[in-house]
Amino acid sequence: MNHTKKTKGIPGKYVYFAFTIIPVVLYTFFYVVSVINGVKYSFTNWDGMAQEYDFVGFKNYIQLLKNPNFWNSMKTTLNYSIRLVVGVILTSLLLAISLNSLKRFKTFVKSIFFVPAMIGGVTIALIWDQLFYRMVPLIGQALGIEWLSQSLMMTGKTALPAVVFVQTWQAVAMPTVIFIAGLQQIPDEQYESAKIDGATAFQRFRYITMPYLLPTVTVNLVLTIKQGFTSFDYPYALTGGGPVRATEVIGILIYNDAFKNLRFSVANAEACILFVMVAIFSLTQLKLTSKGGVNQ
Structure with missing residues (x-):
C-alpha cells in the first residue's frame, strides 16, 4: 500500500x-x-558598439574613484535614499495606524491611499512636474513665500527634496498595506492588559506595537533602501539630473555614461559598485533589525 x-x-x-x-x-x-x-564588461574597455574589446583589469574602477562626478552622484544617491527611507517609513507607519483605527469606510479609504501605487512612476513624475511649474509658484506668490514662488526644480536646494517628495507620495502605498497587515496580527488582549496596567499610548506603541511590527519594518526598510539606491525614473523625468547635477543619482550617471557617452564598461563598473552598496546596506539593516522582535 x-x-x-x-x-x-x-x-x-x-x-x-x-x-x-x-x-x-x-x-x-x-x-x-x-x-x-x-x-x-566592467573589466574591459567595451563601448557598447564594437565587437572587439580588451580587458583592462581594475582600470575602470580606479578611474571612477578619481572622478568627482562619480562621488557627487554617490553622495546625492545616499542623501536621496536617506530622505526617502525616513519619509516613506514614517509616513506609511502613521497612515497604517490611522487607517487601522478607522471604524467605518476602512476599505474605501485604504483603496484611495493605494491608488498611487497603480500609476507608473514616469506618469506620476510628469504630473507633478506640471504642478511644480504651474500650480506651486501661484501658491507661493499668493502666500508671499519667496522660495515657493518659482518651480522647485529650478534650484539645487529644493530640487532634490521635491523629487524625494514625489517618489514618497507614491511609494508609501505598499509599505502602508504591509504595516496594516502587521498591525492586524497584534492580539487585542495585549492592549487591553496594558490599559488596565495604566500604560500610556506611547508606552503601548513602544512596548507592544513596535516589537510586533519589527518584521514588517525590516521588509519595508529593505524595499525602500533598494528603491532609493536604484531610483532613476523620478529624478530623470523631473530634472534629468539637474540643476547643475543636484539630482544626478547614480542611476542617471550610469544611464548617461552608457547611452550618451558610450562608456558601457564604465557604466557596468558603476552598476557593480551600486550592487555592492545595496547589498551591504540591506545586510547591515537586516542584522540590526533581526533582534528585538516579539519572537526573539
Missing part, C-alpha cells in the same frame, strides 16, 4: 517541477547571465 502511494506521487512531483522550469530559465537568462556579463 505504501509502495502504491509512492508510485502515484511521482507524476505529481514531475508536474510541480515542470512548472518551475520556465521561471528558472527566464530568471537565469535575463538576470543571472546579465549580471555575470555586466561584471565581465
